[in-house]
Amino acid sequence: MLIRYKKSFEKIAMGLLSFMPNEKDLRKLLQTIKDYENEDNLQLFLWREEEDIIGLVGVSLTENNIEVQHISVNPSHRQLGIGKAMIKALNDMYAEKELTANEYTEAFLLKCEEGCKSSD
Numbered sequence: 001m002l003i004r005y006k007k008s009f010e011k012i013a014m015g016l017l018s019f020m021p022n023e024k025d026l027r028k029l030l031q032t033i034k035d036y037e038n039e040d041n042l043q044l045f046l047w048r049e050e051e052d053i054i055g056l057v058g059v060s061l062t063e064n065n066i067e068v069q070h071i072s073v074n075p076s077h078r079q080l081g082i083g084k085a086m087i088k089a090l091n092d093m094y095a096e097k098e099l100t101a102n103e104y105t106e107a108f109l110l111k112c113e114e115g116c117k118s119s120d
């Protein structure tokens with residue numbers, strides 16, 4: 001299930017974020033986490049299965065739009081549908097908004113576009 005980020009998840013969130021190609025630099029990573037903590041229009045979610053945090057998705061919200069900024073799954077849990085499940089959960093949570101990608105998440109969003117709509 002998708003849960004909201006909180007400070008106690010900082011280290012696991014940074015580990016997951018670091019799998020993004022644009023978050024390899026530690027200073028950038030720290031700034032990104034800080035932005036998610038401080039900016040009202042930025043929301044970070046984690047994917048929890050039982051007690052394990054194995055995925056992360058970060059979004060930027062506007063009135064009509066939700067843009068996926070970051071998406072990452074623990075390498076040991078990839079290819080099991082978690083990435084798509086996170087996108088579907090976002091579509092369900094923000095059903096009134098249009099879900100879009102940025103340049104770093106576009107490839108995966110395009111990949112799962114057909115299978116992640118809330119009506120599925």
Ligand SMILES: CC(C)(COP(=O)(O)OP(=O)(O)OC[C@H]1O[C@@H](n2cnc3c(N)ncnc32)[C@H](O)[C@@H]1OP(=O)(O)O)[C@@H](O)C(=O)NCCC(=O)NCCS
Binds near residue numbers: 074079106107108
């Ligand atoms: C992208 C990512 C979140 C997918 O998570 P996942 O849980 O393995 O995804 P799912 O199991 O739901 O879906 C797997 C499908 O996505 C495809 N996929 C994986 N990474 C992809 C990428 N970067 N671009 C496009 N498609 C991708 C797989 O090939 C697979 O396709 P298939 O269904 O035809 O076999 C994961 O690979 C990851 O954390 N990557 C590193 C971070 C990253 O690069 N994020 C940005 C991605 S654009």
